[in-house]
Amino acid sequence: xxxxxxxxxEVSDLSFGYGDFMLMKNISFSVKEHDIFxxxxxxxxxxxxxxxxLTGLKKAAGGRIKIDGKNLWMPDQSLRKDIMTNCGILxxxxxxxxxxxxxxxxxxxxQQYTEYSSKLIQELVxxxxxxxxxxxxxxxxxSEISGGMNKRAGLARALALDPKIVYCDEPSAGLDPISxxxxxDLFLEINQSLGTTFVIVSHELPSIFAVANNSIYLDAETKSxxxxxxPRELLxxxxxxxxxxxxxxxxxxxx
Amino acid sequence: xxxxxxxxxxxxVIMEGNLCAFDNEAQKEAVYTAAAEQKTxxxxxxxxxxxxxxxxxxxxLYKLSKGRKEVDDTSLPKDLAHLVQLxxxxxxxxxxxxxxxxxxxxKVGEGSLNAYTSFCRGxxxxxxxxxxxxxxxxxRAIMRKVDFLFALExxxxxxxxxxxxxxxxxxxxxxxxxxxxxxxxxxxxYVSSLVAIAxxxxxxxxxAGIVMSGRxxxxxxxxxxxxxxxxxxxALRTMGIPTTDFLVLPRISALMIxxxxxxxxxxxxxxxxxAVVGTVxxxxxVDEYWQYTEKALKMSNFLLGILHGFVYGYIIALCGCYYGxxxxxxxxxxxxxxxxxxxxxxxxxxxxxGILTVIIEExxx
Numbered sequence: 041x042x043x044x045x046x047x048x049x050e051v052s053d054l055s056f057g058y059g060d061f062m063l064m065k066n067i068s069f070s071v072k073e074h075d076i077f078x079x080x081x082x083x084x085x086x087x088x089x090x091x092x093x094l095t096g097l098k099k100a101a102g103g104r105i106k107i108d109g110k111n112l113w114m115p116d117q118s119l120r121k122d123i124m125t126n127c128g129i130l131x132x133x134x135x136x137x138x139x140x141x142x143x144x145x146x147x148x149x150x151q152q153y154t155e156y157s158s159k160l161i162q163e164l165v166x167x168x169x170x171x172x173x174x175x176x177x178x179x180x181x182x183s184e185i186s187g188g189m190n191k192r193a194g195l196a197r198a199l200a201l202d203p204k205i206v207y208c209d210e211p212s213a214g215l216d217p218i219s220x221x222x223x224x225d226l227f228l229e230i231n232q233s234l235g236t237t238f239v240i241v242s243h244e245l246p247s248i249f250a251v252a253n254n255s256i257y258l259d260a261e262t263k264s265x266x267x268x269x270x271p272r273e274l275l276x277x278x279x280x281x282x283x284x285x286x287x288x289x290x291x292x293x294x295x
Numbered sequence: 296x297x298x299x300x301x302x303x304x305x306x307x308v309i310m311e312g313n314l315c316a317f318d319n320e321a322q323k324e325a326v327y328t329a330a331a332e333q334k335t336x337x338x339x340x341x342x343x344x345x346x347x348x349x350x351x352x353x354x355x356l357y358k359l360s361k362g363r364k365e366v367d368d369t370s371l372p373k374d375l376a377h378l379v380q381l382x383x384x385x386x387x388x389x390x391x392x393x394x395x396x397x398x399x400x401x402k403v404g405e406g407s408l409n410a411y412t413s414f415c416r417g418x419x420x421x422x423x424x425x426x427x428x429x430x431x432x433x434x435r436a437i438m439r440k441v442d443f444l445f446a447l448e449x450x451x452x453x454x455x456x457x458x459x460x461x462x463x464x465x466x467x468x469x470x471x472x473x474x475x476x477x478x479x480x481x482x483x484x485y486v487s488s489l490v491a492i493a494x495x496x497x498x499x500x501x502x503a504g505i506v507m508s509g510r511x512x513x514x515x516x517x518x519x520x521x522x523x524x525x526x527x528x529x530a531l532r533t534m535g536i537p538t539t540d541f542l543v544l545p546r547i548s549a550l551m552i553x554x555x556x557x558x559x560x561x562x563x564x565x566x567x568x569x570a571v572v573g574t575v576x577x578x579x580x581v582d583e584y585w586q587y588t589e590k591a592l593k594m595s596n597f598l599l600g601i602l603h604g605f606v607y608g609y610i611i612a613l614c615g616c617y618y619g620x621x622x623x624x625x626x627x628x629x630x631x632x633x634x635x636x637x638x639x640x641x642x643x644x645x646x647x648x649g650i651l652t653v654i655i656e657e658x659x660x
Contacts, residue, residue, distance in 0.1 A: 138625035160318050160351060167354040170382035176389035183625050202350050233378045 045072040047106075048205060048237045049094065054103035056086070056093060063089055065263045066103070069256050073204075076231055076238040076251045078271065081258035082286065087241045090258065091209055094239065095129055096120065108204060125153050128198030130208040134190035136182040142169060142193045143178035149200045168196040172226060188219030195226065205237045206230075212244040224250045245289065249275075257283050297322040297355075299329045305337045306330055308359065311344040314352040323355055330359060337365035348375055357382045420617050423539040424547060430540065431548065437540045438548075446549035450511045454557060457510065462502050462561040466490055466568025469498070474577055483577045487584045488591035490569030496596040497603060497648065499562035503554065504607035508640040512615035515546050516636035519619025520629040528620060543616040550608035558604030562597070599655060606651070607644050614640035 049071040056064045063086040071077040079087050092098040094105065096112060105112040107123050114120060136145045146165045150156060156164070169175055172192040174185075182190055191211060198206050208227075212220040224247050230236055242248055248255065248271050255274070257267040259282055267274055267283035278284035297319065300307045306329055317323075330338065338359065345352075356379045360366045368376045397405070430436040473489045519542055522528050531538050566588060573584040615636045622632040 139627040154316075156316070156351075157318055157320065159320060160354070163354040163358055164350060167350065167357045167382055170357060170385075171378070173384070175382070175385055180389065183623075229377075229381055233374050233381060235374075 045074060047071070048073045048075070048108060049077075049239065050104075050106040051094075052104050054090075054093065054105065055101045056089060056098070057101055062263055064258070067258075067265055068103075069265060069268060071205075071237060071239060072254065073237055074231065074235050075254050076227060076240065078248050078252040078255040079239065079241045079258065080243055080248055080255055080271070080286065082243065082260055085258040085260040086263070087243070087258055088209055091207055091239070091241045095127065095207055096124060125149075125201055126204045128201065128203040128206040130191065130194045130198045130206065130211060132210045132213055134182065134187075134194035136190060136193055136197065138182050141179050141181055142174065142185075142196075145182070145193065146197045146200050149197065153201055164200070168199055169193070171199070171230070172196045173222070186219075188215050188223070191215065191219075191223060192226070195223075195230075199230065199234075199236070202234065203236065205239060208238060208240040208242075210241055210243075212242060212247045217246075220244065220247060221250070223247075227251050243286075245287065257286060297326060299326045301329060301333060301336070304333070304335075305339055306333055307339045307341055309341045309344075310348075310352070313347040314345060314355075315347050315349045317349075317351045317355065326359065330363075335364070337367065338363055339367040340371055342371045342375070345372070348372070353378045353382065416621065417617065420539075420620075421613065423537070424543055424613060424616075427537065427539040427544045428547070431544055436544055437536055438544045439541075442541075443545040443548060446545045447553065449514070450507065450550050451553045451556075454507060454510060454553075455560065458503055458506050458557050458561055459564045461506055462494075462499060462564035463568040465498060465502050466494060466565030467572055468568075469493055469565070470569035470572035471576070474572060484573075484579060484583070484587050486577065487569060487573055487579075487587040490566055491588045491591040492593075492596060494562045494565035494569075495592060495600045497600060499565055500554075500558045500600045500603035500607060501644070501648070502565070503557040503561040503604055504611065504644050505641060507550065507554065507557065507607070508611045508614075508637055508644070511550065512611040512640045513633045513637050515612060515615030516619040516622070516633045517629055519616055520622035520632040523620065523622040524624055524626070524629060538620060539616075542620070543612070546616055547609060547612040550612040551605060552608075554604040554608030554611075555601045558600055562600060603648065603651065606647055610643045610647060611640045614643065 047070045051070065052068045054064060054067040055062065067090075079090055081087050089098065093100050094107075094112075099113065108126065110119065110123055112120065112123060136142070137148075140148070143162075143165045146168050147161050150161045150164060154161075165178065166175070169177060172195050174189060174192055174196065177185065177189070177193070182193070185193070195206075195208075195211075198208075211223055211227075215223065227238055227240070228251055231238055238251075240247075240251070252271050255268065255271045256265045257274070258264075259266040267279045271287065274283055275287045278287065296311045297314070297317070298309045298311075300309065306326075308326055330336075340356065353375065356368075356371075356375070360368075360379060360383060368379065371379070427436055431438060470486045470490050473486045474483055477483050477485055477489075519528070522542070528538055528542070531541055570581065570584050570588075573579045574581055618632040618636040618639070622628050
């Protein structure tokens with residue numbers, strides 16, 4: 041299934057700020073197809089903001105973003121909608137609609153963007169829930185299941201349309217180590233089976249080392265990328281003290 | 296294309312060509328029926344001629360393989376087989392479905408118990424709010440001045456515009472409708488008395504109350520409801536700070552202070568609305584209209600209107616805060632709390648008006 045890897049996301053000279061305050065200056069990076077790419081960095085460095093820019097929720101002050109070869113901020117908004125239907129998003133809290141059951145949450149994008157019969161949609165909903173280990177939970181409401189299960193259901197919804205890219209905002213936040221580990225395994229399995237590209241914002245080191253095969257480190261002070269590559273290799277050969285401090289939880293610095 | 300063949304206790308499912316976005320119900324149903332008829336039969340998946348597949352193919356295979364003991368998937372493409380295996384792995388079984396079938400008596404019993412619990416909770420909330428007010432008077436309440444001032448701002452000058460407009464229009468409508476009837480008897484000038492009495496006695500207070508219920512009461516329910524969702528109310532409780540002191544008291548005090556003034560404003564604007572009809576439509580001079588308005592105005596009516604406004608202030612704030620504090624934990628419940636707060640405050644305003652009217656009539660006011 042995996043052939044020569046092409047660039048799925050290309051970001052060049054991206055800048056973003058709030059008023060006079062610049063959060064990112066001339067950031068450039070690319071995400072290859074089938075990668076599990078992690079955007080890491082300390083609190084306040086702009087990880088989530090970068091994710092919002094990539095998902096089109098915020099517009100950058102400058103620079104260019106290409107997704108699957110197409111410019112994200114192209115003048116024709118209908119083409120932009122096409123790009124976004126190829127992207128699934130898993131929000132930090134799961135962001136499931138509380139007034140809908142899990143099945144209704146997952147069926148929503150299928151009803152909106154496909155011509156499938158209701159029977160097929162039902163089958164697909166059961167499959168997506170089973171893939172994330174929630175088989176049989178179709179008729180449960182988000183408030184009736186745990187935080188970890190909410191995130192899994194959120195992932196099932198993100199996968200509903202078989203997107204090429206899935207963005208995840210702090211997927212391990214607020215989860216116990218076992219749930220977090222199970223979620224990491226799920227990312228790996230879905231990445232291997234479906235070839236989905238994952239872009240994950242995280243500062244949870246165990247998760248980063250478990251899943252990522254590529255990453256960037258955002259630095260809040262210089263507002264730029266201070267390191268990029270496989271996190272395990274970055275740990276072995278850190279390009280600078282900032283990356284080393286982050287990947288060793290500051291233990292080498294404070295020892 | 297999809298087909299099946301049954302032989303020697305085996306069901307062979309043949310998948311051919313492109314099965315992307317596969318939505319052929321008839322072909323799938325035929326395979327499902329064959330599998331259902333031969334529950335113990337081994338299923339052999341023949342995908343030698345399968346060229347393309349997607350999630351719909353996986354969904355079909357998952358449904359077919361679920362609960363089967365023997366499934367031969369050796370000819371499936373590796374990724375497809377892996378996905379079906381991943382879906383079939385059960386991490387956690389859902390709890391047994393709750394039995395929602397209730398007997399009639401059970402429903403009545405549960406409904407009565409819920410009503411009784413809600414009633415007790417409401418009474419306790421009123422008690423708590425009154426105790427908080429006593430603590431405020433005795434200077435022992437934990438209420439931040441800034442919260443009170445913020446609440447005061449929200450229900451004072453910010454509400455002037457909308458109350459003025461609505462009351463002006465109500466006065467105008469009242470005079471217009473009254474004038475049509477009074478013209479028949481040639482006593483149009485008494486329109487001024489009608490508007491003056493109606494507005495000062497009750498209409499001014501009711502209009503101010505309805506506007507403030509939709510505007511401020513709903514906002515109290517939504518604000519406190521969102522705090523409940525974000526666990527801010529729990530944080531207050533665990534800090535030992537009474538929620539009625541901290542959240543309810545500033546809002547109740549602010550509305551009880553401003554509502555009499557807003558009622559006065561409403562009275563005035565209603566009478567101005569009436570005067571517009573009296574002067575423009577009926578042709579009276581401003582002096583003439585005012586003369587009859589002055590005759591009809593009674594201090595007792597005016598004070599009763601103010602008293603109603605004061606009581607409405609308490610009811611609106613109480614309902615808004617009550618439904619906010621007792622809001623559920625999701626976005627939907629904030630909407631429900633807001634709706635309930637507005638409906639309950641308007642219903643209680645009317646009920647209390649009825650009670651007050653009977654008491655006042657009995658007292659001979």
